[in-house]
Amino acid sequence: MPDQVQKLIEKLKSSDRDVVKASIIEELGNTGDHRALKPLVESLNDGDALVRWNAIRAVAGFGADSVALLFRTIESGDRFARRNVVQVLGEVGGEDVVDRLIRMLMFDESDHDVMIEIIRAMHKLRPERAVEPLITVLKMSDWEMRWRAINTLGHIGDPRALEPLLAVMEDEDPDIRWAAAIAVENIKNRALKRDAEPDSQPRAADTLPPASLPVERKKPARDLAVSASQKNGWTVVKVEGEMISTNSASFRSYMDGVVSVSSGPVEIDLSDCDFVDSLALGHFNAIRKKLKSKNRKMKISGMNPNLKQMFKATKLDELFAIE
Structure with a gap:
């Protein structure tokens, strides 16, 4: 197996065909051999989408073993590589990953694409300690960052986000207002469920009824x-x-x-x-x-x-x- 891994690495470096590189990357990921990690991480910066996607899945398969190398790549890599590395870290997860991504969210708002990937990672990992940094994103001017932060806060479901989200419901942008309304409804429903069933696991926020859906009531609705x-x-x-x-x-x-x-x-x-x-x-x-x-x-x-x-x-x- 070691000889085969080395051959695959050499073939990956020498090939100029994207479909071949994507296939080799998949094979290297399946080997689990740590010698493959560095060339796999380097492939995160490839110009082909399939190559990058296979590299993301392959590196994520190494789990915590890949974290140190991934963060070194963030520090030294270009904008394109940084974005892809953050996407991998969101797949890997773990306490250290969450803490370091939160620090980036708080202090590295200059790179739009990287920030978007960090917020997407927070949506996937749902750490409650990301609530305060995400609330600060609501005050930024970037529309997509604000929209994704609103959805992520609703998905995490922490009541600390309610007051800032209620304020956002006065925003001049109708899509931002609507996203905030749905996020508030998700947090409200999650809190009510926790209050009623303290020993049960809360449902994922995306299974809760958003503000646009009718709510079941025991008696007919009355006009306001x-x-x-x-x-x-x-x-x-x-x-x-x-x-x-x-x-x-x-x-x-x-x-x-x-x-x-x-x-x-x-x-x-x-x-x-x-x-x-x-x-x-x-x-x-x-x-x-x-x-x-x-x-x-x-x-x-x-x-x-x-x-x-x-x-x-x-x-x-x-x-x-x-x-």
């Missing part, structure tokens, strides 16, 4: 109705029915009007509200921030047990004043 009144110096906005993606914009418009024509604190009364989806939560947060900028208070009252459970499970009860 909103009204305002004054009580003990507070402007009380009463919400009746269900607040969902198709009608929550009208609630936001109504609240913008209430904030502009009133003064003092605002209470949102949900005692007759059956359901609130993630888009509506985004509106709640925007209203809270708007009132806070004017040094005005806001509280939410009258929530039914299901809404209270959702706010508690997602830790939104730490963000909003609730009675």
